[in-house]
Every structure is written in structure tokens, then in C-alpha cells.
Amino acid sequence: MDIHITGPLSAEQLQQLDMSSELNNFRPYQRQKQALINITTLPLGRIYAACHRETIIGYVAFHAPDPDSRYARHPLVLELGGVEVARSWRRRHVGSALLDYIFSDPYYEDYIVITTEYYRHWDLAGNNMDVWQYRRLLDRFFGRVGFFPQATRDPDILEHPANVLMARPGRRVDLESLMFFEDILHQE
Template identity: 45%
Template sequence: MIHTKTYYQIEVDTGNDRLLLEGPVTSEDLASLDFHEDLTAFRPASQQHKALIEIADLPEGRVLIARLEQMVIGYVTFLHPDPLERWSEIKMDELIELGAIEVIPAYRGASVGKNLLRLSMMDDAMEDYIIITTEYYWHWDLKGTGLNVWEYRKIMEKMMSAGGLQYYATDDPEISSHPANCLMARIGKRVKPESIQKFDQLRFMNRFMY
């Protein structure tokens, strides 16, 4: 199931600047832009820039960005789950993962992440997908924000809810390893009941192991 990726853009006034939020962007567009050196939550900025270019080239891959002129200061990605993760154990073309969302520290608190998620869901094609995100506390910038895990999780839940994602229970061992970790998902309006059933099987695989 490969859908046309409909491009959207919005402007966000942060009080100091006007940011352009746009996407899904092409790999060529991404390659032509500068990538802020503070986008290091997952890997060094230059490597993350390269990774986003590769994601944008995937048939299902979507990268939406926030930029100040030619400088990318935030992004969100969507792609099929990693083949090594539980979420790929049942082959589902209609299951995509919100793989990463990041905004540089200077623009946190300006609703950039929320607006990137809202922009992502403007595309009607998203109604054909189950979108998941796995939130692990060890990915969170607790040191930089000074928040504890519960305060940070509350912020993450609020941001994800802007994109229509909500909490779903699971027995996934990695998520279950800490009570602050969680699975969130958005089930599109046109997702078939049998696909929802497969998703439920993925969420609770351990019950079938006995």
C-alpha cells in the first residue's frame, strides 16, 4: 500500500521568528538544506541529516520539517517499523511508526513538535494507516530539560495527542521494562477491522506463548 504523499506547509510565529513547517519533503530538498548542529538526540547531526534523506526516499517514508530560512531546526519521521522489532513480526503494510521527533532546545516550548504532528495528519492518506510510536525514557532529554521521567512523559503524551495518538497497553518487554515507557497509536478511519485485530495481536504477543 503506497500512497501519494500530499505536501502541506504552515507558518508558525514563535514570537521571535516565523518558522516554515512543511512536508513530506523530498530527499533532494532535504539534501539542499542546512541541518542544525543541535539536532543530536539520536546520533550526530550530520549522520541524522543523512538518515532523514534516506527515510524520505523510502516508498512509505515521510519526513516533515520545521525550518528557519534554509536551516532545519526540527523534524518528524514516519516509516515502517524496524525489521528487528516486534512491530514487524506480522507483516502489515498499513502499519507505520513515528520513528523520531526532535526540535532544537532553542525552540522547545514554542509548540513546534505539536504543529509538526498536526501538519503530518493533514494528509488524508494517514487515514489508511495505523501509526505507532514507542516512547522510551532513555531517549528523553531529562538532563537538558531538568524534568523527571513523569513530567517528561506528560509532555510527550500531550504532544502526541496533538497528532491524534493515544495510549495503548502492550506486553512488549522493552516498554514493560519501565513504567514511564509507553506505546501510543493512531488508528486511521479507513483501517480495516482485520488490520486492527493484527495490531492487537502484536500488542499482546506474550499471551500466545504459553
């Protein structure tokens, strides 16, 4: 496999790369590339990419939680906002390689990284899976780097039984911060 993983990328670096037309799960690929560029300008915004030659074939995006969300109340919460791999590159461990690369960086040990996974965003047909098979796949995929499902009263998560909030507390996050995060999870 002729793939290299890089990041965090600046807006200028992203601008120089092509985007696979298969990366359209969230929006058309041209608009998705612009969204990734925009994320680099946000507080805590970070983009990582898996590239084949000079074309992005997979990416992971991080940013601060939406200011209106319950998670924005915590100064150490960082949101993993999106993961996508081009269909023709799936089942080649591109996503796993991205996560391994990202979470080998000690930077993430100072944060509680969350990911909110909503079944409506899952490419069930493209992966030939039902909702529960895909959910198990996500549990394994994110679990490989220390994420685990969290019980929460977040209404967006509770909207469907397959939706899940997963968290990965960094090793340098203190107990008081972890307890505060736990409180946020269970607030109405």
C-alpha cells in the same frame, strides 16, 4: 516566528537544507541529517521539517517498522520513528505545529501509526523535567493528534515503566485490521 513547515521531503530537498547543530539527541547533527536522507529511500519513509530560513530546526520521521519487530507483521502499521526540536526553539510549539501539519494529511487515515517512546532517548535535562513529567508531556503532545497509550507485551516497552507505545489508528482502517493490531500487541 519565521518558521515554515514542509514535507514530505525528498532526499534532494533535504540535501539543500542546513541542519541545526542543536539537533543531536539521537546522533551528531551531521549524521542525523544523513539518517533523515536515508529514511526517504525506505519503504514508507517520510520526513517532515520545521525550518527557519533554510535551516531545519525540527523534524518528524516516519518509516515502516523494523522487519524484525512484531509490528512489521501488520501491513498497515507505520512507525513515527523520531521527533526532535532544537533546544533554542522549544516551548514555541514547533513540535505541535509539525504534528498538526502532518496529521492534516488524509494519507495517514489509511494507517495505524505507532510511536515507541523509550525514556533513554528523552532529553530530561534539556527540558528540566523528571521522567514522569516528560512522559505526561508526551501523552499530551501525541494525544493532541489522536495517539493514545497501548497496553503491550513488547519487551522493549516493558523494560522501564515510563516507556510507552502509542498508536493512532486512521479513520479508514477497518475493524479486522484493528483487531489484528490488538492481537500483535499482546503476543509474547
